[in-house]
Amino acid sequence: MGILNLFTGNKKSAGSARERLKLVLIHDRTDLAPGELESLKDELIDVISRYVDIDPSAVNIQFAKEGRAQRLIADIPIRSKSTGRR
Amino acid sequence: MTAKVVTITSGKGGVGKTTAVANIAVGLAQLGQRVVCIDGDIGLRNLDVLLGLENRIVYDLVDVVEGRCRLRQAMIRDKRLPELYLIPAAQTRDKSAVSPSDMVHLCNDLRSECDWIIVDSPAGIERGFRNSIAAADQVMVMTNPEVSAVRDADRVIGLLDAEEKGPISLIINRINPTMIKRGDMLSVDDVLDLLAIPLIGIIPEDQSVIIASNRGTPLAFENKSRVGQAFINISRRLMGEEVSIMQLGNQGFLQKLFSGRK
Numbered sequence: 032m033g034i035l036n037l038f039t040g041n042k043k044s045a046g047s048a049r050e051r052l053k054l055v056l057i058h059d060r061t062d063l064a065p066g067e068l069e070s071l072k073d074e075l076i077d078v079i080s081r082y083v084d085i086d087p088s089a090v091n092i093q094f095a096k097e098g099r100a101q102r103l104i105a106d107i108p109i110r111s112k113s114t115g116r117r
Numbered sequence: 118m119t120a121k122v123v124t125i126t127s128g129k130g131g132v133g134k135t136t137a138v139a140n141i142a143v144g145l146a147q148l149g150q151r152v153v154c155i156d157g158d159i160g161l162r163n164l165d166v167l168l169g170l171e172n173r174i175v176y177d178l179v180d181v182v183e184g185r186c187r188l189r190q191a192m193i194r195d196k197r198l199p200e201l202y203l204i205p206a207a208q209t210r211d212k213s214a215v216s217p218s219d220m221v222h223l224c225n226d227l228r229s230e231c232d233w234i235i236v237d238s239p240a241g242i243e244r245g246f247r248n249s250i251a252a253a254d255q256v257m258v259m260t261n262p263e264v265s266a267v268r269d270a271d272r273v274i275g276l277l278d279a280e281e282k283g284p285i286s287l288i289i290n291r292i293n294p295t296m297i298k299r300g301d302m303l304s305v306d307d308v309l310d311l312l313a314i315p316l317i318g319i320i321p322e323d324q325s326v327i328i329a330s331n332r333g334t335p336l337a338f339e340n341k342s343r344v345g346q347a348f349i350n351i352s353r354r355l356m357g358e359e360v361s362i363m364q365l366g367n368q369g370f371l372q373k374l375f376s377g378r379k
Binding site for chain 1: 301
């Protein structure tokens with residue numbers, strides 16, 4: 032719900048505060064700047080590609096939180112060998 | 118008597134720490150407790166004016182630490198209550214005049230003399246903050262429902278976690294139910310979800326806080342004050358009483374608190 036409304040601009044300000052704080056707190060708590068997350072993603076794709084065949088555009092990396100603990104969740108679909116190899 | 122040391126801190130300035138210390142200390146003293154509050158904001162003291170005790174200062178915290186007076190001599194008794202004392206901060210010195218271990222020693226000397234030591238932390242995360250949490254058995258982090266205050270509170274909670282200071286609880290100040298209802302202020306649930314620490318109290322936004330500070334009479338002295346009552350509720354919770362969180366407005370966001378948070 033949040034993201035769509037953000038772009039339409041008519042969202043209540045408390046919702047913006049909530050969404051913005053969520054992101055800011057993740058970066059503050061992990062000491063990881065938004066740009067660094069992108070390089071982390073690129074390097075991760077590099078390393079994994081050396082071992083398995085993956086589709087870089089399908090890789091999804093995000094933060095999840097449980098209480099005050101942060102978790103980095105990476106969803107990396109692997110290209111199937113049985114169909115890919117012929 | 119073995120006092121518990123409770124520090125109130127926030128990271129961001131101006132969220133109401135000193136007001137909270139004054140009112141919670143008055144609340145505890147009204148409940149028959151022997152309370153000493155310490156102004157940890159050396160160089161920018163204000164707890165004395167909020168308590169209306171500014172004209173009675175002879176010695177201060179730095180005088181005690183540097184041995185110019187005995188602890189007892191720096192304790193100003195609030196005559197409105199049987200057992201409420203203030204140890205003021207020095208106004209013409211800076212935070213480096215006191216070290217964290219000085220605070221630990223001072224609080225240890227006080228522990229046998231009272232039930233509660235309430236420490237008012239300065240804003241920031243530097244020396245004054247370190248001094249103020251050095252002796253703490255328990256820390257209350259104060260915030261407002263605003264992005265900057267919540268962000269700074271999160272930073273402070275992270276530092277307290279790293280120091281293994283605890284238990285930590287949250288006071289949310291200056292809540293405006295009309296703005297929350299309109300969708301223009303973070304709700305109590307929003308802030309709790311973001312900061313993820315237990316709530317010990319909420320305080321409504323109210324002009325009476327400024328009037329009370331003008332007079333030097335904390336609202337906890339006034340029977341009819343909602344703000345005063347909200348602070349006294351925190352004092353009661355510190356004493357281990359189960360006091361339900363005050364209902365503000367009629368939007369019912371607090372019911373959710375008790376029906377279990379996600």
